[in-house]
Amino acid sequence: MSAAPVIRVRDLDYAYGRQPALQGVHFDIQALDFVSVIGPNGGGKSTLLKLLLGLLSPRRGTVEVCGGPPSKARLKLGYMPQRVELDPRFPVTVMDVTIMGRLGLRPTLGPYRRRDREAALAALEATGAADLCARPFSELSGGQRQKVLIARALCGDPEILLLDEPTASLDPTVQDDLYALLNRLNDTRTILMVSHDVSMVSRYVNRVLCVNRTCVEHCVTEIPRELSLLFDAREELRLVRHDHDHTDHPPAGGACHD
Amino acid sequence: MIEFLEALGRHAFLRNALLAGALASVASGVVGTYVVTRRITGIAGSLAHAVLGGMGLAIWLRTVHGWAWLTPLHGAVFAAVLGAVIIGAARARGGDREDTVISALWAVGMAVGVLFLFLTPGYKADLMTYLFGNIVMVDPETLRLLLLLDGVILLVVALFYDPLLAVCYDEEFARLRGVRTDAVFTLLLLLVALTIVTLIYVVGVVLVIALISLPVSAVGRFSRRLWQMMLLSAALSSVLTTAGLALAYAADLPAGAVTILLAALVYVLAGVAAALKRRA
Numbered sequence: 189m190s191a192a193p194v195i196r197v198r199d200l201d202y203a204y205g206r207q208p209a210l211q212g213v214h215f216d217i218q219a220l221d222f223v224s225v226i227g228p229n230g231g232g233k234s235t236l237l238k239l240l241l242g243l244l245s246p247r248r249g250t251v252e253v254c255g256g257p258p259s260k261a262r263l264k265l266g267y268m269p270q271r272v273e274l275d276p277r278f279p280v281t282v283m284d285v286t287i288m289g290r291l292g293l294r295p296t297l298g299p300y301r302r303r304d305r306e307a308a309l310a311a312l313e314a315t316g317a318a319d320l321c322a323r324p325f326s327e328l329s330g331g332q333r334q335k336v337l338i339a340r341a342l343c344g345d346p347e348i349l350l351l352d353e354p355t356a357s358l359d360p361t362v363q364d365d366l367y368a369l370l371n372r373l374n375d376t377r378t379i380l381m382v383s384h385d386v387s388m389v390s391r392y393v394n395r396v397l398c399v400n401r402t403c404v405e406h407c408v409t410e411i412p413r414e415l416s417l418l419f420d421a422r423e424e425l426r427l428v429r430h431d432h433d434h435t436d437h438p439p440a441g442g443a444c445h446d
Numbered sequence: 447m448i449e450f451l452e453a454l455g456r457h458a459f460l461r462n463a464l465l466a467g468a469l470a471s472v473a474s475g476v477v478g479t480y481v482v483t484r485r486i487t488g489i490a491g492s493l494a495h496a497v498l499g500g501m502g503l504a505i506w507l508r509t510v511h512g513w514a515w516l517t518p519l520h521g522a523v524f525a526a527v528l529g530a531v532i533i534g535a536a537r538a539r540g541g542d543r544e545d546t547v548i549s550a551l552w553a554v555g556m557a558v559g560v561l562f563l564f565l566t567p568g569y570k571a572d573l574m575t576y577l578f579g580n581i582v583m584v585d586p587e588t589l590r591l592l593l594l595l596d597g598v599i600l601l602v603v604a605l606f607y608d609p610l611l612a613v614c615y616d617e618e619f620a621r622l623r624g625v626r627t628d629a630v631f632t633l634l635l636l637l638v639a640l641t642i643v644t645l646i647y648v649v650g651v652v653l654v655i656a657l658i659s660l661p662v663s664a665v666g667r668f669s670r671r672l673w674q675m676m677l678l679s680a681a682l683s684s685v686l687t688t689a690g691l692a693l694a695y696a697a698d699l700p701a702g703a704v705t706i707l708l709a710a711l712v713y714v715l716a717g718v719a720a721a722l723k724r725r726a
Contacts, residue, residue, distance in 0.1 A: 241622055267622050278615050279484050279669045288612045292624030326669045344623065382720045 194219050194378050195240060200249035202235055208233045213350050213403040217395075219347075222374045224393040225382045231400040232271070233382045237352055240380070241267055254347065266346030268337045268376075277300070282320045282328070282336050286312055289343040311330060311343035312336070315369060331362035338366075338380060342373070348374065351381040360378075367392050376427050450692040459582050460695070466584040466648050467705075469592035470657065472598055475680025477641040478658035480634055482666060485676070487659045488545070489635065492552040493529045494642045494651045498559030498576060500525025507563035525555065526639035552721025577703040579650025581691065588648060595644040602637060603676075610634060611672055649687075654703045655662035657683055660709040664716035673683065688710065690698040 193216035200213040210232045217223055225233050238244045239251055242258030253261035266289070289311070290304040312318040317335040320328065328336065334354050341349055355363045370379055372391045381393075396406040406441070451691040454460050481490050504521025505547025507513045529551050536547040559576075603610065612620035614629045621627045636659075645654040669675035697704075 208672055243618065243622070262558065265622070266620065268621065269616070273618075274616060275483075277666070277677050279666065279672050280611070280615055281670060284611065284671065285615070287608075288616065288619060288623065290623075291612055291620060293601050296609060296625075300608055311553075340619075 189320065189353075191219060193217055195380070196250075196252040198250045200230075200239065200251060201247045202239060203247055207272075208401065210399070210403070211401055213399075214403060215397060215403060217380065219378055220374065220376075221378055221380075221395055222393045223344055223378075223380045223395045223397060225397045225399055226384070227399040233288055233399050234352055235404070236399055237380075237382060238266075240350060243424075250410070258295055261345065264347045265396065266341030266344055266349045268334075268341040268349070268351045268354060276326045278326070278422065281323050282317065282323050282325055283308060284323050284341045286324060286343060289340040294343055298411060307343045307345070310341070311339040314342060314373075315339040316365070322383070331358050331366070332366075334358065334362075334366060338369070346377065348378040348380065351379070353382050353384065357385065453695060454520050458512075459584075460691070462542050462586070462589060463581045463701070464669060464688060464690055465589055466581055466592060467670040467691060468684045469589065469596055470648055471661075471683030471687055472596045472680050473592070474645060474654070474657040474677045475639045475678075475683050476599055476603055477637050477664065478662040478696045479672060479679060480610065480614055480678045481638060481658050482662040483672065486494070486632070486638070487655070488548050489533055490638055490642065491655050492527055492533070492548045492555075492656050493635075493639050494646065495552045496529040496555030496653050497522045497525050497643055497646055498651065499562075500528075500557035500559075501576060502559035502566075509566045509568075511644035519643070522643045522646065523640075526643045527531050527636065529555070530632065530635035530639040534628065536539075537631065538628040562621045572653050576646065577651050578700060579646065579648055580655055581649055581687075584648055592648065595640060599637060601643065602633070606630065606633065607673075649705075650702050653706055656706040657687075661686060661704075664709075664713045667716055667720040682712070683709075695717050 195215075195217035196213050197213055200210060201208070202210040215238065225236065227233050235244065239246055240253060240258055240383075242253075242262065256266050258265075268335065282304070287300055287304055287308040290300060290307060294301060296302055309318060309321065312321060312335075315335040315338050317332060317339055320332055320336065325333070336351075338351065338354060343353070349370075351370075352434055355366055358366065370381070373379065374392070397405055398404045454464065459526070478713075481487055500521035501518040502521070503525075504516050504518045507521075508516045514561065524619075530712065532551065533544070533547060538545050609620065609625050609630050610633075612623070612625060613627050615635070617631070641658070642654050647659065661682040662673050665678035665682055666675055667676055685707050687705055690708050691701050693699070693700040693708070694704040
């Protein structure tokens, strides 16, 4: 691919105090990539996301988003945090939450305009949550909440979606729905998603970054048809090679290895 | 009750007190909704007590050093704004020291207040007034001040409703959408400070904290939107201050303390009602 990458990370180090969280992270993400960021808990996945958002600043190295520093590109990003961080007793409806995605695209003073409400509703329709619009956010099920938070990330019409564990603690059928939705969104948007499970993700994503202090890219290769028949798979299977040693440092550059 | 209504017709001070209670309820209902949902009752308590320091200092300067132009209200506003800015800066700089700053402000404010009132001859008895206020002593000028406060609060909330909600609900997300969250949060703290200063003048430090948290929490269990919570808590506060005044008048008790206990009772009953509703 010859176009400039939408996200460019070079020799990135980050530490909380003296505790290194990320070391020598180095990768490019191209427009319309669907990237899954996997790795163990505490491995630095969310930290990486926060660095891409400009919520944290690197100790060393550079992060570029859409050709500039992350803080300048924020309105081009749609971010979905882990929902555990939100106060369940706060009196807000689904619409109240979704329309927050329109902040920054409107004047600071005064209420949201009709344009904002229409965009929020369209985003809820895209994620299949439009009928929940007037419900209190706290009364929703886990899957419904994820859909609303994705709609919130969407309604600012971002070029890149950054999702922090969008499928955490969802049952498999709801997860399937959500991945199908993300797959559709990927037609027009770059998606970078933190996820626990490799198995589900591998069907849709075209790249996998494994973050465990260091960052290693895994190849996603399609399994030959004959082999997938052995697994009795209804859909196309993909293989994510995950054969590096987590205790070792990756080879220089952290490029695709096997 | 009829006795109270008759007295209301006879005494202007009771009518003023009733009006002061209603006006204070608008401010405490609206600002209290932010304080409760954003979980900053600690900050509100801290600012309320920091105000004592400013008042004490102003009274001392006025009495002992003859700064006749300086009223306790000036000192209170100064202390509250200073406190809000200090807490806002402590938050913006991050780290886990925010709650230490809040507690320190609380303690230091009270200590400064007590010290300067001790150094000022003839002011010892007044500390109780600042703690519990005296709603039956409200004059027309104070009522105008309350009306002005309500106007300022409603105007700011009307202009900043959406960013304020976003910052209270999900500050990180708001920042990512380009909202200047530290500025918006400091604006909220200034609103809290302004409300506390004015209400202390009318109802005292302790009742301010009660009004800002108890009715709001009570209606919070039954509100689906932030503005509903504001409306309902302002209405409930008005009922509580009126009932408190009537009860205090009938039984010849201090109005502030009676109102606080009524508010606490309603808060507990609302909790019980919500628990029963959940079980049903």
